[in-house]
Amino acid sequence: MGRLARWFDARLGLSYEFLRPAPQYAINPFYWLGALAVVAFVIQSVSGMLMMLYYVPDPSQAYQSTQFIFQNVSYGTFLETVHLYTAYAMILLVFMHMMRGYFVSVHKKPRELMWMTGMFMGFVTLGLGFTGYLLPWTVVSKSATDVGAGMISALPQPISNFLSFLVVGAGGDSAELLRFFDLHVIVLPAILLILLVVKMYMLEAHGISEPVTGQDGSEKGRKLIPIFPNVTFYLAELATLFGAAMMLFSVLFPLVLQPAYTATAASHYTSQQPDWYFLWIYQLLKVSAFESAGLPVALTTVTLIFVVLLLLPFLDRSKVRRISQRPFYVTLGLVLVAEILVLTIWGYLTPGEVIPDEQAALVLGGTALAVVVITLLSYRLVLGRLVGRLGTASPQGAPIRSSGVWTAAAFSFLLGLGALAMGTAVNSFTGLVSTGGASGSWAYFAGASGVLAAAMLATAYLLYRVDLGTGAVRRRIRAFEVGWRE
Amino acid sequence: MSAKNDRESSKMFVLLLLAVQVVVVVFAWLLNPLGPKSETEYALLLAVDLVAFALISYVGRLGGAGRDPRGGYVLAGSVVVLVFMFLVLLA
Numbered sequence: 001m002g003r004l005a006r007w008f009d010a011r012l013g014l015s016y017e018f019l020r021p022a023p024q025y026a027i028n029p030f031y032w033l034g035a036l037a038v039v040a041f042v043i044q045s046v047s048g049m050l051m052m053l054y055y056v057p058d059p060s061q062a063y064q065s066t067q068f069i070f071q072n073v074s075y076g077t078f079l080e081t082v083h084l085y086t087a088y089a090m091i092l093l094v095f096m097h098m099m100r101g102y103f104v105s106v107h108k109k110p111r112e113l114m115w116m117t118g119m120f121m122g123f124v125t126l127g128l129g130f131t132g133y134l135l136p137w138t139v140v141s142k143s144a145t146d147v148g149a150g151m152i153s154a155l156p157q158p159i160s161n162f163l164s165f166l167v168v169g170a171g172g173d174s175a176e177l178l179r180f181f182d183l184h185v186i187v188l189p190a191i192l193l194i195l196l197v198v199k200m201y202m203l204e205a206h207g208i209s210e211p212v213t214g215q216d217g218s219e220k221g222r223k224l225i226p227i228f229p230n231v232t233f234y235l236a237e238l239a240t241l242f243g244a245a246m247m248l249f250s251v252l253f254p255l256v257l258q259p260a261y262t263a264t265a266a267s268h269y270t271s272q273q274p275d276w277y278f279l280w281i282y283q284l285l286k287v288s289a290f291e292s293a294g295l296p297v298a299l300t301t302v303t304l305i306f307v308v309l310l311l312l313p314f315l316d317r318s319k320v321r322r323i324s325q326r327p328f329y330v331t332l333g334l335v336l337v338a339e340i341l342v343l344t345i346w347g348y349l350t351p352g353e354v355i356p357d358e359q360a361a362l363v364l365g366g367t368a369l370a371v372v373v374i375t376l377l378s379y380r381l382v383l384g385r386l387v388g389r390l391g392t393a394s395p396q397g398a399p400i401r402s403s404g405v406w407t408a409a410a411f412s413f414l415l416g417l418g419a420l421a422m423g424t425a426v427n428s429f430t431g432l433v434s435t436g437g438a439s440g441s442w443a444y445f446a447g448a449s450g451v452l453a454a455a456m457l458a459t460a461y462l463l464y465r466v467d468l469g470t471g472a473v474r475r476r477i478r479a480f481e482v483g484w485r486e
Numbered sequence: 487m488s489a490k491n492d493r494e495s496s497k498m499f500v501l502l503l504l505a506v507q508v509v510v511v512v513f514a515w516l517l518n519p520l521g522p523k524s525e526t527e528y529a530l531l532l533a534v535d536l537v538a539f540a541l542i543s544y545v546g547r548l549g550g551a552g553r554d555p556r557g558g559y560v561l562a563g564s565v566v567v568l569v570f571m572f573l574v575l576l577a
Contacts, residue, residue, distance in 0.1 A: 074520060225551075229547065240536040251526050
């Protein structure tokens with residue numbers, strides 16, 4: 001019997017230490033953004049299954065059944081609201097998880113496949129958002145989905161045919177809704193679960209990635225703690241606080257069901273736009289150069305961004321992981337985040353408007369320029385000095401204290417705000433020129449310039465106060481005051 | 487002596503939160519599920535329950551590891567619980 005057990009054990013790895021102890025440095029919310037996205041997925045699965053008891057995926061009954069959930073089902077509005085907000089939170093958490101991974105280089109050897117699996121999970125998450133948006137069959141959701149589905153025809157013929165078959169089916173609203181429903185509740189969740197299992201398997205194999213800042217490289221930081229109860233309860237705390245935040249949002253902003261979709265209502269509805277997570281793509285497609293004939297170019301550009309992110313481990317192949325030593329990729333990442341942020345807010349403010357080419361070039365170019373200048377100046381003034389010239393830092397770069405996390409968060413916020421203000425200022429300036437100096441445009445321009453100035457001042461102050469574990473910046477500035485004597 | 491007092495305080499705090507959770511569950515059970523205000527009350531009660539659980543877990547986890555919970559976190563969590571309960575009364 002013992003021999004048989006050993007035989008199975010040798011082949012199946014049953015005695016393998018499943019869920020190994022985790023390092024102390026993993027007790028940090030930034031390490032659990034992906035886990036929180038999974039928590040959001042679980043909440044959505046439960047709320048979605050409850051809604052499935054009442055929802056009918058047929059154009060003639062979809063809206064009525066959704067309305068029934070809102071009005072007649074116990075806690076129906078709460079159910080719908082929580083389902084939507086956890087979906088939003090899941091997309092946001094997935095994006096934050098990806099960008100954190102990008103900046104701390106988790107995509108490097110040996111985690112290349114983990115990164116790619118995570119990217120596919122991100123695509124599936126966006127697919128879940130896209131397919132779920134249509135299901136209530138409101139005029140807003142149907143019109144926006146039609147815009148998205150219409151873009152498929154601009155793709156190369158074989159891809160277009162395949163996607164049309166997959167999404168729209170044989171044609172007609174019934175086929176479209178049924179396919180979206182099937183994709184939303186069966187196909188995509190199943191794919192997501194399979195990818196999750198694969199990713200968890202790789203996480204077990206490679207363990208949690210080490211911090212790059214050096215703050216927890218100490219013996220204390222590397223001390224192993226058991227998964228149960230320490231890490232499990234820590235995750236439970238994060239999950240319950242996340243759940244409480246979702247409850248609060250559902251109380252503060254309860255969902256209101258939009259009017260039903262009818263052909264007449266759709267013809268009067270002119271400001272079709274997708275949900276916020278696709279707004280940046282939609283805004284890019286609204287640039288006049290990308291209208292009609294230019295649409296394939298825009299779609300190719302967006303696809304290229306996703307492909308580059310997917311293949312990042314094979315493009316960024318250097319072994320260096322520290323942020324202070326990766327100015328190119330860090331700047332590129334910050335430009336991407338800032339552009340997505342600017343495009344999203346810009347898209348929200350200009351529904352249905354075609355964007356002139358020169359305005360798009362100014363806003364997007366201005367944003368990119370602002371981010372590049374601020375980031376490279378930061379590298380030049382702070383990180384470069386710490387790594388190279390001042391002897392206090394090791395060749396690996398200076399250790400950053402835990403307070404550095406908050407400094408980095410404040411810095412990122414200011415960077416985003418600055419980029420946004422820069423984009424808005426340039427946009428309002430072009431408006432000012434085109435309207436011949438109308439008073440409203442002046443106020444818009446002055447407001448944006450004020451925010452930009454405030455963000456730049458705050459960034460300068462932050463750079464002055466930033467300590468990065470060595471006090472080198474302040475010492476350097478004092479050294480400037482009295483003359484460089486080090 | 488001080489460590490023993492701290493342990494006793496933590497135990498009392500956890501017991502108090504457990505009592506709050508029981509009360510919250512009873513209130514949530516008694517709500518009329520189709521009432522117009524019930525959804526708000528239900529969501530807030532659930533939020534109270536979740537934050538209370540997070541606090542209990544936090545105090546228990548650190549206590550188990552022989553460390554003291556951070557006073558600021560415990561205070562902030564307690565204030566959130568009280569604010570949510572106050573909002574339930576207002577709803």
